[in-house]
Amino acid sequence: MIKTKKNIVIIGPMTSGKSTVGRSLSDNLGRNFFDSDQIIVEKNGVSIDRIFEIEGEDGFRKREEAVLIGLLNKSDAVISTGGGAVLSEKFRAHCKKFNCIVVYLYTNQKEQYRRSLLSKDRPLLGADNRKEIIHKLMNDRKRYYNELATLTIDSSTLTIKQAVKAIEKKLLNDKN
Numbered sequence: 001m002i003k004t005k006k007n008i009v010i011i012g013p014m015t016s017g018k019s020t021v022g023r024s025l026s027d028n029l030g031r032n033f034f035d036s037d038q039i040i041v042e043k044n045g046v047s048i049d050r051i052f053e054i055e056g057e058d059g060f061r062k063r064e065e066a067v068l069i070g071l072l073n074k075s076d077a078v079i080s081t082g083g084g085a086v087l088s089e090k091f092r093a094h095c096k097k098f099n100c101i102v103v104y105l106y107t108n109q110k111e112q113y114r115r116s117l118l119s120k121d122r123p124l125l126g127a128d129n130r131k132e133i134i135h136k137l138m139n140d141r142k143r144y145y146n147e148l149a150t151l152t153i154d155s156s157t158l159t160i161k162q163a164v165k166a167i168e169k170k171l172l173n174d175k176n
Contacts, residue, residue: 012105
């Protein structure tokens with residue numbers, strides 16, 4: 001059994017499984033689960049796509065940062081972030097300040113593209129140039145993912161159950 005009360009924060013690119021894996025992990029660990037994107041939608045009463053449309057990415061990122069900083073003040077939680085959350089210096093600093101366990105769900109770009117075709121709720125992805133956008137986003141963010149990660153799981157070929165088991169195994173083997 002994992003004994004730490006530290007928050008477990010799940011980061012990674014879009015379509016890596018952060019929300020689904022996070023929810024399943026929280027169920028297994030008996031912890032509260034918080035999905036920052038879902039909270040933003042509930043707080044604002046509109047979709048993330050609509051926030052992007054009205055306020056642009058900067059407006060969304062400000063809302064996201066505020067929600068995540070609030071969530072990091074909780075304890076014994078599993079917190080799923082948006083793919084771009086790591087762009088916030090304040091968010092990264094708070095993860096370190098609160099000594100969170102940060103799980104980076106890495107997914108290769110080929111798999112991200114495949115999974116992105118199954119979802120319509122991706123405001124940063126264009127219809128015609130998804131592969132290029134995915135490549136650019138990963139290049140812009142990968143250093144932050146790697147810098148912030150306490151542990152990394154390659155979710156490219158894993159089922160949700162396998163990804164959760166891999167996280168639990170690493171958490172049990174680490175002295176958190």
